[in-house]
Amino acid sequence: MKRPITLIAAAITLATLPALAEDVSTSDVYACKDIATDAERLACYDTAVGRLKAAEEAGEVKTFTRKEVEEVKRDSFGFSIPSLPKLAFGNKDENGKSKSDELKEVTFPIRSISGKRRALVITLENGQVWEQIDDKGVNPRGQKEARIYQAALGSYKMKLDGGLAFRAKRVK
8 A cells, every 4th residue: 555655746746846946955865864664754855855856957056065165255355345255064162052154264376566655456276366455564575475354344354474464345
């Protein structure tokens, strides 16, 4: 008797996949674990995973690893991208409060430095281009590494090889 029920559930699953792809959620998969009977739980998993796969194949769902999210945050550091959703992993501190996944500092190797003192343009190995926006006299010769960190009011500061900090903005 279990066989016809399973076949009926499979037929319903296949018939509803295209229509349900827009409403897919991982919570649908997780909800299946609470079903008591094996046949119903398996049918639930088959349906939920099938919908998730269909949505992924249709380009409606994409999964990312923590490493991929961190790479995007590093690559976009210095730019305000309001359309980029806040990607968080629900980190909690020792008191159970949410910790910020916001990236506050990056360090990259320097590809080249152009311009003159008080007007430097720093190109990093990853392709980012930063421009000095204050009038501090920074020695650009022989610098190998740039440390960039958030400063007050959404601004950024940069240190070349741990030297003098100066204000900078990302231009590319």
